[in-house]
Amino acid sequence: MDYFSGLVQEHSRRTLVAVMISTACHLLSILLIVLLPMLRARSIDSDHVVDVTLFDYALPELGSDIVPAAVSIEKPKPAEPPKPVPKNELVDPSDAELKRMKNREKDRTPPPKAATEEEFAMQSDLLPGGGGQTMGSMRVDAKDFPFLYYLAMMKSKVSENWIPPFGSFEAENKRVVISFRIDRQGRLLASGIEETSGDTILDQSALRAVIVSAPFPSLPEGYSDSSLGVHFGFICKL
Amino acid sequence: MTFTKRKQMNRLVTGFFLAWTAVSVCRSADVYFDITASQAKKIDIALPLFNSELSEQPELVREIHSIFRQDFEFSGRFNVIDISPFFPTSEKELVNPDFGQYYLVGVQSLLTGYINQGPDGDYRISIRLFDVRMGQQIVGIRYTTPLSGVRSVIHKFADEVQYRLTGERGINDTRIAFTSRRTGNAEVYTVDPDGSNLTQITRNGSINLSPAWSVENAELFITSYQQKYPDLYVIDLADSTSMPLLQGGMHITPAPNPDGIHLALTISYEGDPEISLYNLETKKVRRLTFSSGVDTNPVFAPNGRELVFVSDRTGSPQLYIMDIDGANIRRLTSVGNYNTAPDWSPRGDWIAYHSRRDGVFNIWMIRPNGSDEHPLTSEAGHNEDPSFGRNGRHIAFTSTRDGSKGLYVMDLSGRNIRRIVHAMGGCENPAWSR
Numbered sequence: 001m002d003y004f005s006g007l008v009q010e011h012s013r014r015t016l017v018a019v020m021i022s023t024a025c026h027l028l029s030i031l032l033i034v035l036l037p038m039l040r041a042r043s044i045d046s047d048h049v050v051d052v053t054l055f056d057y058a059l060p061e062l063g064s065d066i067v068p069a070a071v072s073i074e075k076p077k078p079a080e081p082p083k084p085v086p087k088n089e090l091v092d093p094s095d096a097e098l099k100r101m102k103n104r105e106k107d108r109t110p111p112p113k114a115a116t117e118e119e120f121a122m123q124s125d126l127l128p129g130g131g132g133q134t135m136g137s138m139r140v141d142a143k144d145f146p147f148l149y150y151l152a153m154m155k156s157k158v159s160e161n162w163i164p165p166f167g168s169f170e171a172e173n174k175r176v177v178i179s180f181r182i183d184r185q186g187r188l189l190a191s192g193i194e195e196t197s198g199d200t201i202l203d204q205s206a207l208r209a210v211i212v213s214a215p216f217p218s219l220p221e222g223y224s225d226s227s228l229g230v231h232f233g234f235i236c237k238l
Numbered sequence: 239m240t241f242t243k244r245k246q247m248n249r250l251v252t253g254f255f256l257a258w259t260a261v262s263v264c265r266s267a268d269v270y271f272d273i274t275a276s277q278a279k280k281i282d283i284a285l286p287l288f289n290s291e292l293s294e295q296p297e298l299v300r301e302i303h304s305i306f307r308q309d310f311e312f313s314g315r316f317n318v319i320d321i322s323p324f325f326p327t328s329e330k331e332l333v334n335p336d337f338g339q340y341y342l343v344g345v346q347s348l349l350t351g352y353i354n355q356g357p358d359g360d361y362r363i364s365i366r367l368f369d370v371r372m373g374q375q376i377v378g379i380r381y382t383t384p385l386s387g388v389r390s391v392i393h394k395f396a397d398e399v400q401y402r403l404t405g406e407r408g409i410n411d412t413r414i415a416f417t418s419r420r421t422g423n424a425e426v427y428t429v430d431p432d433g434s435n436l437t438q439i440t441r442n443g444s445i446n447l448s449p450a451w452s453v454e455n456a457e458l459f460i461t462s463y464q465q466k467y468p469d470l471y472v473i474d475l476a477d478s479t480s481m482p483l484l485q486g487g488m489h490i491t492p493a494p495n496p497d498g499i500h501l502a503l504t505i506s507y508e509g510d511p512e513i514s515l516y517n518l519e520t521k522k523v524r525r526l527t528f529s530s531g532v533d534t535n536p537v538f539a540p541n542g543r544e545l546v547f548v549s550d551r552t553g554s555p556q557l558y559i560m561d562i563d564g565a566n567i568r569r570l571t572s573v574g575n576y577n578t579a580p581d582w583s584p585r586g587d588w589i590a591y592h593s594r595r596d597g598v599f600n601i602w603m604i605r606p607n608g609s610d611e612h613p614l615t616s617e618a619g620h621n622e623d624p625s626f627g628r629n630g631r632h633i634a635f636t637s638t639r640d641g642s643k644g645l646y647v648m649d650l651s652g653r654n655i656r657r658i659v660h661a662m663g664g665c666e667n668p669a670w671s672r
Contacts, residue, residue, distance in 0.1 A: 090364050090380040149347070149369040149376060149403060156279070157405035217402050222374065 141229030147220040154216060154230065162209035164236050165201045174199050174236055176206045180214075181229045188214035189227060197236075206234040281346055281403050283310060284321045284370075288351035288363075289332060298385075299353065302363075302392055306349070308432065309396035309410045312656065314631060314649055316400075319345050332366065337373040345370050347403060360384055365395045367402065376402050389434055409627040413671045414634050415439070415449040415458055416645055419663040426460055426473070431627070431634070431647055431670075433658040439473060440480070448667045450492045455671040459483075459492040459501065470503065470516075484516065484523070491535045492516075495542045495562075502526075502536035502545055513547050515562070526564035538562075539582050539606070546570065546580045546589055546606075557591055559606065570608055577602070579623050584672060585630035588650070590614070592622045592635075601635055603650070614652035628672040634658075636665050 140151070176199075180191035191210050193203050210232060219228055285306055290299050310316035321343055332350040340348050351365040366378040377398060381391040390411065397408035413428045413435075420427075426439040426446050440446045445463040452459065458473045462480070470489040473480045483489075488506035495502065498518075505514040505523065513527045513536045527533040531551040538545055546559050554575040560567040571577040576594035583589070586606070593602045593613075599620040604611040615621035619638035626633055627647075637646050645659035645668055659665055 090366070090378040092380055092382075146372050147369070147374070148372055153403055153405045213405065216405050220374070220376065 139231045141231075145223065145228070147223060150217075150220055154213075154232075157213045157216065158209050158232060161212045162234065163205055164234075165199070165205055172236060174202055175233055176203045177231055177233050178206050178210050179229065179231045180210050181227050182214065182216055182219070183227045184219050186214070186216035186218045194231060197234075202234070202236055206232075209234070280315060280317045282317045282319050282344060283347040283349060283399070283403075284319050284340055284343070284345040285310070285349050286321060288353050288365075290353045298388070302351070302353070302388065305389060305392045305432075306396055309393060309408065310399075312432075312632075312654065313396075313400055313408055313410075314654070315404050315406070319343065321345065332364075335368060337368070337370050340370045347376075347399070349399065356382065361388060363388070363391055367399050389430075393430070393432075406629045406631075409629060409632055409670075412628060413455070414625070414645065414647075414658065414668055415451065415671070416636075416659070416668040417446055417449065417666045418659075422663075424666070426458065427659075427662075428475075429645070429659055431632075431658065432656070436659065439475070439478060442480075448491050449669050450494060451669055451671045453494055453496060453498040453672070458669075459494065461490045461492070483518075483521075493537045493545075495538050496540060497542050500542075500562075502538060502547075504534040504536070513545065513560075513564075526560070526562075527567075528564075535578060535580065537580050537582050540584050540586045544606075546582055548578045548580065557589065557604075570604060570606070571611070572608075573611065581625050581633075582606075583626045583630040584628055587630070588626075590624035590626065590633055592624065601633065601652075614648065614650070623666065623668055625668045625670045627670050634668040634670050636668060 145151075174197035175195070176193060176197035177195035178191065179194040181189045183189050188211065191207060191214075193207055196203050285303065287303050288299050290296075307318050310318050321340065332352055335348060335350060337348075346369070348368040348370050349365065350368070351363060353361060353363045355361055360382050361384070362380060362382050364378065364380045367376045368374065369376050379395060379398070381395075383391050393408075393410035397411045400406060400408035409431055412431055414431060415426060415428045417424045417426055419425075421443075423443050424445045424447065425441065426449050427436060428439055429436045439449075439458065440460070440462070442462065442464045447461040447468070450459045451457075452472075456475055458475060460471050460473060460480075461468045462471050463469075464471075465482075465485060467486060468488045468490050469482055469486070470484040470492060471480045471482050484503075484505075488504070488511065490504045490511075492501050492503040494500070501516040501518060503514060503516060504511045505525070506512075507525065510530065511532050511534050512525055512529075513533045515524045515526055516522075517524075526545075527547075527549070529549060529551040531549055532555075533547060533549045533551070536545045536547040543562050544559055545562060546557055548555050549558050550556070552569070555578050556572070557570040557577050557580050558567055559570050570589065571591070571593075574593045574595050577591055580589050580591040588603050589606055590601060590603050592599050599622045600616055601614040601621045601624045602611060603614055614624075614633070615635075615637070619640075620643075621635055621637045621639070624633045624635045630650075632647055632649055634645065634647050636643050638644075639646075640657065640660060642661055643664040643666070644657055644661070645665040646655055646657050648655045
């Protein structure tokens with residue numbers, strides 16, 4: 001046995017060991033790749049990667065001391081209840097501007113009584129693409145806001161403009177609440193993070209979705225207040 | 239021998255591992271697109287025939303119905319539900335419909351209308367949109383219009399419906415400008431996105447190129463050779479008067495900044511075309527690019543702070559993005575050796591362009607960060623010059639799929655293709671009003 005063949009034998013023995021270790025590593029990786037999604041699938045309903053879902057929890061009133069000072073969403077004084085609008089009136093296109101001016105005047109008149117506020121619980125099953133029963137996504141600051149089409153519109157527009165932080169495991173299953181206020185013309189008066197998710201990127205992506213979505217269509221004619229406060233919850237499900 | 243076998247085995251395992259990784263990556267991409275699709279959930283809208291006392295003109299009522307139906311269906315946001323058994327018959331029913339029966343059919347929104355003719359011959363069209371679930375009127379508008387304006391009024395209300403129910407402006411009440419050699423000269427025309435209202439804008443018998451809408455859609459910026467050189471003009475669409483802005487030399491491919499003050503365009507500096515910024519208020523020009531190659535075709539991002547443009551600085555025309563001050567230039571496209579004619583979506587999420595591969599032009603899309611590059615058209619002639627509609631869901635483009643180069647509109651999936659202008663001596667440079 002010459003020196004060279006010894007070297008070759010030694011070499012092939014080492015190669016064998018290396019190949020075995022390598023194969024073991026690869027098999028382990030494959031096993032992990034196969035098993036991990038299964039494990040995850042068991043813990044999370046993975047039908048949807050991202051969902052703007054509803055959650056039911058009592059939010060503090062906008063403008064109350066629980067809203068972080070930095071957000072400073074001021075609730076404008078409630079306007080005088082409008083004189084009863086003739087039911088289902090028609091607007092001339094040329095009157096639209098006049099009407100807007102009237103609305104502005106209306107906004108300035110001081111209120112005879114402050115509108116009381118209570119939570120408006122939304123029936124999630126009426127919302128297109130609404131989430132399950134356990135989680136909800138929107139709440140408005142109004143005693144009576146029966147304009148479900150308007151809420152559905154806001155929800156659809158904001159969720160379409162939301163680019164969630166894909167691939168960020170930190171953001172997974174975290175919830176951020178953005179609160180904002182819009183005036184009669186649907187313009188954004190103020191917006192801020194009401195409840196942080198602890199993940200800055202998720203917080204900012206949600207806030208940006210709201211800012212990009214504004215302005216919204218003008219508030220429904222039948223709604224008497226001069227502005228509307230909205231709380232919007234975002235949950236990042238991976 | 240055994241060594242090679244093991245090596246092969248090792249390679250096999252590695253290959254399997256790589257393939258598996260590829261499969262899992264593809265799988266996650268699929269899920270992502272599923273989500274995007276599921277978010278654009280369609281709204282069910284009931285659209286009865288309008289009531290009318292014009293019994294002698296039932297075709298007008300049917301035409302209004304079909305315009306509404308086309309507008310809603312083309313928007314991609316609505317399902318038009320056939321509810322013919324419930325057509326309202328009395329005027330009272332138009333104002334206070336029986337919402338219960340619509341609710342039972344599962345309709346979310348209802349549109350009713352009434353049309354009659356005033357003593358002056360003008361038509362009065364009253365249209366109402368209702369939220370069926372809550373039994374409330376969302377919006378009601380009465381239009382007074384001559385017969386020629388009926389189509390435009392219906393487009394306006396269709397866009398109003400889309401805005402109220404989705405928060406997004408529709409594309410029906412918009413115009414598409416383009417150039418055509420119908421008269422033998424390249425003149426600028428405008429047309430509705432449904433192909434109606436074709437209007438000739440320029441009549442100077444010269445060459446007119448690359449129309450671009452001003453921010454308020456009241457003016458068109460064009461390049462015109464009426465003084466023998468490619469000069470920049472602005473056309474006031476109210477009275478079709480044109481005014482020169484920049485003359486002498488070469489001033490082509492204008493693109494207004496959303497701020498309404500600046501205009502990006504290509505200006506030739508001693509034969510070298512470069513991107514420049516023109517201030518419409520101070521009338522001052524600032525050069526942005528300084529490469530030795532051709533830099534042309536700038537388009538602003540919707541935030542007005544960045545520009546996408548075409549440059550052949552690396553040998554072939556490719557798309558680049560830069561900041562509004564000319565800094566931070568980065569290459570966007572890398573596949574193919576002829577990528578030009580970019581347009582940035584008003585939503586900001588896509589850049590459309592045309593790419594020549596194997597001698598054929600097709601419309602392609604790419605994210606502003608260079609990812610998700612994919613074609614929208616294929617195997618249907620040459621498809622060129624994409625221009626986004628104002629809500630970023632549709633693209634106007636030219637195509638030779640039906641012979642001569644016509645004007646078409648499609649959605650972002652590359653489907654729902656609608657031919658707008660055909661057989662007009664070749665359409666070029668479409669630009670969609672915003």
